[in-house]
Amino acid sequence: MKATALLRYTDIDHPDAVFDTTLPNPPAPTGHDLLVRVHAVSVNQLDNRVRRPKDKVEPAPRVIGYDAAGIVQAVGPDVTLFQPGDAVYYSGDPSRPGSHAELQLVDERIVGRAPATLSMAEAAALPLASLTAWELLFDRLRVQPGRSILIVGAAGGVGSMAVQFAARVAQLEVIATASRPESAAWVRSMGAHHIVDHTGDIAAQLAAAGHPQVDYVVLLADTDRYFETAAAAVAPQGAIGLAVEATQPANIGLLWDKSVTLVWEMVYTRIDYRTSDLDRQHAILNQIAALFDHGVLASPVTSYLAPINATNLRAAHKHMASGRAIGKLVLEGFPA
Numbered sequence: 001m002k003a004t005a006l007l008r009y010t011d012i013d014h015p016d017a018v019f020d021t022t023l024p025n026p027p028a029p030t031g032h033d034l035l036v037r038v039h040a041v042s043v044n045q046l047d048n049r050v051r052r053p054k055d056k057v058e059p060a061p062r063v064i065g066y067d068a069a070g071i072v073q074a075v076g077p078d079v080t081l082f083q084p085g086d087a088v089y090y091s092g093d094p095s096r097p098g099s100h101a102e103l104q105l106v107d108e109r110i111v112g113r114a115p116a117t118l119s120m121a122e123a124a125a126l127p128l129a130s131l132t133a134w135e136l137l138f139d140r141l142r143v144q145p146g147r148s149i150l151i152v153g154a155a156g157g158v159g160s161m162a163v164q165f166a167a168r169v170a171q172l173e174v175i176a177t178a179s180r181p182e183s184a185a186w187v188r189s190m191g192a193h194h195i196v197d198h199t200g201d202i203a204a205q206l207a208a209a210g211h212p213q214v215d216y217v218v219l220l221a222d223t224d225r226y227f228e229t230a231a232a233a234v235a236p237q238g239a240i241g242l243a244v245e246a247t248q249p250a251n252i253g254l255l256w257d258k259s260v261t262l263v264w265e266m267v268y269t270r271i272d273y274r275t276s277d278l279d280r281q282h283a284i285l286n287q288i289a290a291l292f293d294h295g296v297l298a299s300p301v302t303s304y305l306a307p308i309n310a311t312n313l314r315a316a317h318k319h320m321a322s323g324r325a326i327g328k329l330v331l332e333g334f335p336a
């Protein structure tokens with residue numbers, strides 16, 4: 001099968017960082033595995049995080065990639081949720097070979113039925129960002145309709161879905177941050193009711209928007225930088241949700257007198273720890289597919305590259321590394 005892989009963890013322009021290759025096909029699926037023919041993929045901050053320079057050399061080409069849409073080719077003996085021919089989408093399991101290959105094995109319990117109304121490329125844009133945003137809002141924060149939410153870092157992949165879920169599914173009043181005219185326009189098109197510039201005085205802008213305090217704060221960027229802002233902005237008995245690892249100790253004492261709840265979201269927790277509710281991601285992806293098919297949600301795709309090869313993946317990694325991506329970038333098809 002054709003694939004794009006890495007051997008060394010190095011600067012993206014190094015020839016071993018990402019290269020085109022041909023690899024043996026995966027073995028026949030066992031257990032709950034599906035064998036999927038990958039049609040489209042998207043790129044996330046995780047790709048750059050996994051690939052970033054370190055002193056390690058793989059003994060054989062390693063395929064990375066954490067989002068895919070494709071068609072089920074074969075199923076393992078324990079599979080009950082899918083059959084060959086089904087169109088599916090999934091984020092996958094970082095401990096296994098990734099999606100930048102024509103064929104991929106993936107556990108059915110973390111796979112959803114692809115939205116019927118979206119193209120393969122549009123479906124591939126969704127899984128990782130959508131699962132992160134959905135789990136954060138509904139599994140961790142357990143948001144209640146009619147409340148208010150501040151979403152910091154709203155214009156990227158996760159933010160685009162978080163804003164839509166908050167505004168169009170949870171019926172929250174959404175204040176979203178964006179620092180440029182184009183990212184502000186994008187966030188508004190995703191359903192945000194108010195825009196705040198995170199490079200300015202967030203507290204003053206919240207007050208000007210009529211929401212000096214909000215019921216929920218979600219940080220999708222730089223937890224170290226925004227934690228105190230979040231602690232000040234959250235209402236008594238409100239909640240803060242974090243999706244970005246902290247590198248400094250945070251002063252949780254700031255949350256004490258307001259009895260604020262603090263939650264974390266890490267989209268691979270269920271997969272990494274094989275939690276008993278692993279199939280929750282199957283259910284979430286199916287629910288999101290239904291929301292697309294009912295016209296509730298809009299595709300976050302803003303950039304499209306074809307085919308899936310080293311040249312385009314280099315460009316995609318650089319695009320994500322800029323920190324200025326708006327919506328989602330997708331890649332479709334393998335070279336002929």
Ligand SMILES: NC(=O)c1ccc[n+]([C@@H]2O[C@H](COP(=O)([O-])OP(=O)(O)OC[C@H]3O[C@@H](n4cnc5c(N)ncnc54)[C@H](OP(=O)(O)O)[C@@H]3O)[C@@H](O)[C@H]2O)c1
Pocket residue numbers: 044045046128129132152153154155156157158159177178179180183184198220221222242243244265266267268320323324325326327
């Ligand atoms: N915990 C998890 O499971 C999980 C899962 C997925 C992603 N993540 C993390 O979530 C974060 C967002 O991911 P993503 O894929 O949405 O990223 P992304 O697509 O690269 O987000 C880019 C957007 O973020 C905004 N931004 C950049 N720096 C910012 C800052 N300092 N403050 C506020 N906004 C900023 C920019 O908006 P403006 O141009 O308007 O400034 C830009 O448009 C990343 O740190 C990623 O590693 C965590």
